Amino acid sequence: MNKFNPKDFEDKWRKKWATEETYKTPEIKKGDEKFYSLYSYPYPSGAGLHVGHVEGMVANDIPARYNRMLGKKVMMPMGWDSFGLPAENYAIKTGIHPKDNTDEAIKAFIEQINNIGISVDWNTEVGAHYENYYKWTQWIFIQLFNAGLAYKKKAPVNWCPKDQTVLANEQVESDGTCERCGTEVEQKDLEQWFFKITDFADRLVDDLDKVDWPDSTKAQQRDWIGRSIGAEILWKLNNPDYKNKKENQKYIVELANTDDAEEISFIRVSGWLENNINEKTGVTKEFLGEFHDQKIPISKDKIQKQSNYIKENPESNLIIRENGKILGWLGLMFEEDNVISFGVYVHPDHRGRGVGSALMNYVFEKNPSHKFKIEVSKNNTRAIELYKRQGFEEVGESKWFIEGREENFIPLYVMEKECFVIHTFTTRFDTIPGPTFLVIAPEYEHLDKIVTAENKDAVSKYIDSIKNKTDLDRQTAKEKTGVFTGSYAVNPFNNEEIPIYVADYVLANYGTGAVMGMPGHDQRDYDFAKKFDLPIKYTLQPKDEGFEFPKDKAFEGEGYQINSGEFNGLWWEEAKDKIMDKLISEDKAIKKVNYRLRDWLLSRQRYWGCPIPVIYDPEGNAHAVPEEDLPVLLPYNVDFSPTGESPLAKSEEFQKSAEEKYGKGWRREVDTMDTFVDSSWYFFRHVDAKNDEKIFDSEKVNAWLPTDLYMIGAEHIVLHLMYSRFFTKFFFDQGLIDFDEPFYRMRHMGLILGPDGRKMSKRWGNVINPNDEIDKYGADTLRIYEMFMGPLIDAKPWNDSAEKGVLRFLSKVWDNFNRIQTTDSREEVKFEIRNSKFEIQEREINKLIKYVGPAIDTLSFNTAVAKMMEFNNFLTKEKEINKSVFERFMLVLAPFAPYVTEEIWSQMGNEFSIHNAKWPEFDESLTKESSVTIAIQINGKVRGTVEVDAGSNEDVVYSAAMKEQNIAKYVENEPKKKIYIQDRILNIIV
């Protein structure tokens, strides 16, 4: 009898599978039964494939083979995440060009993957650095650019001084160090390209419901996007530098109505809407109204806007009346892009009495979140002074002309006022009665408007001190720091004025950059209040008896409202919504959804990446490279030693080609793309990897995707998935594809640890090389062992003797094959099975088939292998082995052990290849045992078992049980109760 030796046949079959194209991806059309098995394309490292790759690939390969045998159309592709920093760093160290190095590594990878017996169709191969791939990466960039989803802006970026490159926020560890090298990250201002992924935030959250992913992965995606639904509260600023005279407030501002029209008209001059086409000004129709003794023309457009605005906002038509006489009127008001333009009309007899200010204040109060625009004659010094006091600033000039007398243009100032309203975001409206201060971030955009002259020095000193702090210091600082601005904010809920501080514990890039300080119920605010001796106010309290607020920390528990006026006594969750609704209805708050997600910064100042397909004209404006000029090739001969500048900037060849093509003074973008861009769409290209005409054939992609199984390591999944989903949604919006989630079903594999239980690393000398394992035991053993180690998702230590156990299993399979009696036939099995000597074998193989298929579907390979071992152990004990039974065993084993099963299949005289043979069916009725063992419990404790015919009723089981001494001895009297679960258990209560 020949011994099991994988070396005898592995090579032979490997070659045969290649020459016969056994795993060729079939043609497909939408709606065909298909299985797209995707493994996250690996980075082709010089170190070769590691055992973790093997685990993921085999976990992809088994379902792929299984589904192929089920007759589905299967695609099992492979590709390379071949751009990126490691290759470049390696090149800098060794002087070997990244391209040469990478191409070499890929060759080794392909050989290893073939050795393991992964059923890859190499026609699907893609690689991030292949010209015919990155051409389309660039094409995608251009589509995003054209759709307004790629933009450039100067931004403080994370800069790693060691790697000399920009890092995405995500690539900075929580302690402020570089993800790759551990160096402390600095901040630097650079012009960077961004993708506007934030536009997709809601879909990226909501569509998670469509996919079958591990809960933890979905949760991570949600956390990363960080959607919180709340509202922004509008706080009026009280900056003592802008002192409004109190007398301005004394007038009662009322709404004007149609009855006032005649009265109002005395301020105006009749005859508005005269046709008076003036070619110089473009005015078509003129409203001639009196304004400060002058008649002014208003364009039709403006009038239209005003009348529309008044229709929608009747309260904006305002007058001030005194003893029935109209003193002033607000007119020509309209809103555009959150800017309110308006005119103030004051009766000539009542100027200088604060009528104008009163009107304005009313408008500001009504529209706290807006910008205001007003035009005023340069020689109307009184008005100018008034506007300045109200916080208006001159932003430009324009002209009015009087009654068509062109020579009499009046020079005007255009003045604008940003209403000094501070927005704070919150989800916790129940605490709104409680803030005792307001904090803004040091980077707050309108800081200058808040800081008073008196506090200017102190504030700028504080901000300087922050700039010297690294992010690390800022984040780990335990003490709260900050400084008073001199201004106050008015709480829209109760009109309380509270001081405004600048402090670095508020982040400029989340929410609005301003936060209300609720020291009673927020620990950070509490710390700050203690430091600056600010009052602490509580807005909720539990009704527990003897409850006291904690003495040295904030009360962060739940409770009922207190100090909240009309809302006192409400449970906080109810109060939260009611207070929010109230403020929103009063225009004191705006519903708002906030995201933690930021736009995707994709520029990298690196060589080994996909060039960004942008050219700059001599004026420096960015243009997308015309599609016919793609790809923008990455030049080979470039000095890529790190200098802090993009290596491509030093390539003359690269820049010269731009001038030749687009003219003198044109320059190319020298940054390359984040490699996450490459990896966000590779799974589309697999389907049509060789297409030179377009990115992919939409019909093919629509037929193959979404993927049916995506195996990807559990650790670095957040960003890749987010970005891939973003691209998919973009493609969907562009009409390129008809689905908007790329990965229907996804699972993760855990780390494989070294035999010592530590992470595999050269440092510990505990690295297991798959090549060695194949050499020692053969590929089938390695595959099955990795699947048998435990659940895919778990981290598992390597155990060499356990691997030998798998080899033992396969040898025993081999030995059993050699014992087969070839005399029996399948027919006998089929028709005479009940009384044949192989009845039990038939039952066992049916049970096995019934088990293994679903186990592959649920990726519980470890139990599938265990069942096969059990089955094989059973066969070993049988005197004779039925050929048909064994053949079906081989079919079931084939996805796991492709080599040995192919060999046995062929020796049994079957046609090549087992991997395209049909998956065996099972007969449910044949899986049933004729008798079952039933556990007998007395009062819930197992006291023995009885053997009865399957399907027996309670009485049969009970009387059988009573024949057992050990059971009967517990049952002295008639049992109180019997609980019987058929074929499983009988519980007797005595």
Add this chain to the structure above:
RNA sequence: GCCGAAGUGGUGGAACUGGUAGACACGCCGGACUCAAAAUCCGGUGGAGGUUAUACUUCGUGAGGGUUCGAGUCCCUCCUUCGGUACCA
């Protein structure tokens, strides 16, 4: 702190919707083969008690409570480990 996952023999791990806990494998012990070893094969193997042996008894799924005829599985509280994340308002 928050979110997620998980704690089962000496080890990796099984256990379907609550129904005989420890499948399968490693390791270990004993035996066969061998001059011997390796390899291979056969048998045993959760702890404690108990029997010449078979029985049998009892305790056992991180800890403590609860629901149930019955809990590794469901509920509550807590502990530990791993993964993610954090002045996110």
